[in-house]
Amino acid sequence: MTDGPVRQASLREHNLGLVLRHAANAARPPSRADIAAATSLTRATVSALVDDLIAGGLLTEVEPAPRAGAGRPAAGLVLSASGPAGLGLEINVDYLAACVVDLAGTVRHRDVRHADQRPGRPDEVLAEVARLAADAHAHAAREGLVVAGAALAVPGLVTPDGVVRLAPNLGWRDVDVPAGVASGLAGSGELALSVDNEANLAALGELHAGPAGPASFLYVSGEIGIGAGIVLHGALFRGARGWSGELGHVAVRPDGPACRCGARGCLEQYAGQEAILRAASAGDTDDLKARAESGDPATLSALTAAGEALGVAVAGVVNLLDVEAVVLGGIYAPLAPWICPAVVAQIHCRVLTDAWSPVDVRPSVLGGDAAVVGAAGSVVRAIRNHPARWLTRPVS
């Protein structure tokens, strides 16, 4: 083998991705000529690539909008809603979730099962995740979708090969998640599964959700635990060894209440879901939101106190990292009207550069389930970035 053919193949791979992503990100369905103009590829090259992408089920043609001028308008190209889909899974402390996102980015299926996961052994929880995955798979099949792969979000520290080193709120240590899910799926087929921290997957989802997001932001995931995904200069920052983002264990008051991690006064003890529900005497977050909407004073004061503690920690992050935005996810997304003002006030008070360098504090674009949607989105993004792998897959 010489260098020539290999380089030709990788060039084609690159260009396939270029065409696909242009179709994905364009404001309206582009024609082949539009893509050629935007990518500087020749029209003949673009046409050949587009033909391959249509044949492979990744692109599809849509009728052009009628035009006033002369001549027949060209067909527009969009990502195929029946193309390969991504399966998102999430284990959290008090729920499991699954969703299917199609290649065009639409959430086609969503399944959340509320139940405290702490009493179960990890293998039992992973077997339930496998059942959730099989159900989502079956649902996708009924809609004519092929699931290309799955990503699982967990509230803990995950190695690159999917072992949960530590998930304090679940009480997990050194749990081999892919093996557990695979044994739960035994007999019902295989699934390419990646595992990542839930705040990281949500932050990545947020980064890609809109075309005009800020390049550096802190994504905060409020659940029973509190995690963060740190996006710096447009890329997820995972830390020197992969353990970044443990915002929930930043101290708010060093001598405060004991935390499950063994330290005292961690943010989770002030702004975690259980602390808020306890302070507001609410049953769950829906109940909490209803009470806040009705103006219940205890609820409003619990949310303000949580927002203040969160704001103290977040202001520290802004002082350190000078991020442009703070995105509130998890339960903070639906509760943002009551949490945001206290966070903003702490930033105004504590961030040295606040007067001339404002920070945007806003709820997650993907909403409260950003992690599971972000997980499914990560599978879809991998196909958009490397469509050649999908086009050349062995036919089963």
Place this chain on the structure above:
Amino acid sequence: MTDGPVRQASLREHNLGLVLRHAANAARPPSRADIAAATSLTRATVSALVDDLIAGGLLTEVEPAPRAGAGRPAAGLVLSASGPAGLGLEINVDYLAACVVDLAGTVRHRDVRHADQRPGRPDEVLAEVARLAADAHAHAAREGLVVAGAALAVPGLVTPDGVVRLAPNLGWRDVDVPAGVASGLAGSGELALSVDNEANLAALGELHAGPAGPASFLYVSGEIGIGAGIVLHGALFRGARGWSGELGHVAVRPDGPACRCGARGCLEQYAGQEAILRAASAGDTDDLKARAESGDPATLSALTAAGEALGVAVAGVVNLLDVEAVVLGGIYAPLAPWICPAVVAQIHCRVLTDAWSPVDVRPSVLGGDAAVVGAAGSVVRAIRNHPARWLTRPVS
């Protein structure tokens, strides 16, 4: 003009830097053949480049060490100690400093003038800095050194063109530092001056001080104010808008004592120089160190309390950024024996990954004056990275 000559010139520029940096970083003075082997350049190319660098005063030949084997050993190449030098300057709250670092990296001159800078107007302080610079310049000239440029470290937020937007402990806002220094130097020549945050310059100095440093670390500068330089994956992280590293204004206790920044309970109020001196009833840091060495209980308890507060804030940074090391600079460097243990204890207690992902806490390699030495070093590094600019300078 065609592309050809330009590309040749930039290739030569690149190779000059390659040769110079290899000589700077090699364990022992390399021969031309050693450099050719290490850089994959031909021996003829290396020889021509080395000749130019010697002629330009950047490299010099040293006698080879005697060898047991046959044949005359080749001469070794080192960076010229009489080559262009860097002038480092520092404004801090209670002192001004200057130093000259030669091209080989040796500190050749050091001048620290202790005096509270807060009573002075910015233009008065900058005039004094200009006098310090002129003195250092004269000292360098007496040693036969040409000062290639200067960098000034300030304890505040600095724009890329050298305006101090805010230095809370100095009480400065929007001070045009290069203009102030230039007017102070009026009549005594010009000086290419860059201005940067003192913790950033110290962190960069620390990054380049040794060959085997960690790729991601937090440099903490303890002075009257507390700043930080954040090195991630081997590069200084300046933040989205250039305002990163304000560790001194991370809250330790949200309702603690009022800070000069307007907030309450900032780290500076617990671990800043003035808080420590007050708690230990010490006159200055030399006095403080002497009392600590003599085992004075009030001093030891003041240093432990400062270390605990610093440790709470630093543990938060490690939880967030997963850095491999924490480097203590400024007054924390000489006080490290008494400050470090409490910082380490807080990291053990508060960092979620501490059990399997240890963090090295150590004093700055460059010592207590890392900022001013780092400033001078930044000038020298610029020459090492772009020697062609120096070789082609107009002869004055």
